[in-house]
Amino acid sequence: MRMTKPVAVVTGGNTGIGRAVSVALAEAGFHVGICYVTEEQAAKDLACEISGVAVYVDVSDEASVKDGVRQIQEQLGSPEVLVNNAGIQERVPFLEMTTEQFDRMLAVNTRGAFLMMKAVVPAMMNGQCGRIINIASQTALLGRSEMVHYTASKGALISMTKSLARELAPYGILVNCVAPGPVTSGPALSSVKERTAYMASIPLQRFAAPEEVADTVRFLAVSGDYFTGQVLSPNGGEVM
Structure with a gap:
């Protein structure tokens, strides 16, 4: 049965940036479908908290994506907003990086977004409206040592965003990208010294809170009517 509120889907929506996005969109008036692959109880607790x-x-996995989107459509309705936040990250020296590690990174970070968009775009096209927001990374804009596979996956996501924005604009669907800098909820650096040095290299000299990234996502989901094919990068000035 169709709910009265608009529907948003957030992949990886139960932890870190995804959790902050789920909360922000719920506060903005959306019913939120939280897609999770780990920490099931955290996902269920959050869903209860925000009535999602x-x-x-x-x-x-294409079958898992299709089944998950079907469940959300049956319980909440067709999504007007999709936030592709699910992703993995690791640091591996290039010559030590295995083909399996490279393929897995792109399977989750890039192919995963592709499959989610394939699953929700038909209904958006039928409704002549929709917002897709892909979470990339500022590392795709400047590169990062020992993260060739990660930066490749996020760079591909940015390019895919731009191409799809052009293709879907005639249907009233806006496709944008958020490329955050380092976030406090992100993977820990190897040492306090490395973390301190990294923060000192950022003009604002701190990492972002997940909620600050979520604010950018909420803007694109709720406002931003003249934004499509854009990359917004809340990164404290690391990339200018």
């Missing part, structure tokens, strides 16, 4: 639904979705 939590659904297991392995974004790298």
Whole structure:
């Protein structure tokens, strides 16, 4: 049965940036479908907190994506907003990086977004409206040592965003990208010294809170009517 509120789907919506986005969109008046692959209880607790639904979705698996989107559509309705936030990250020296590690990174970070968009775009096209927001990374804009596979996956996501924005504009669907800098909820650096040095290299000399990234996502989901094919990068000035 169709709910009265608009519907948003957030992949990886139960932890870190995804959790902050789920909360921000709920506060903005959306019913939120939280897609999770780990920390099931955290996803269910959050869904209860924001009156959303939590659904297991392995974004790298097409059957899982189709089933998860179907469950959300049945419980909440067709999504007007999709936030592709699910992703993995690791640091591996290039010559030590295995083909399996490279393929897995792209399967989750890039192919996963592709599969999610394929699953929700038909209904958006029928409704002649929709917002897709892909979470990339500022590392795709400047590169990062020992993260060739990660930066490749996020760079591809930015390019895919721009191409799809052109293709879907005639249907009233806006496709944008948020490329955050380092976030306090992100993977820990190897040492306090490395973390301190990294923060000192950022003009604002701190990492972002997940809620600050979520504010950018909420803007694109709720306002930003003249934004499509854009990359917004809350990064404290690391990339200018």
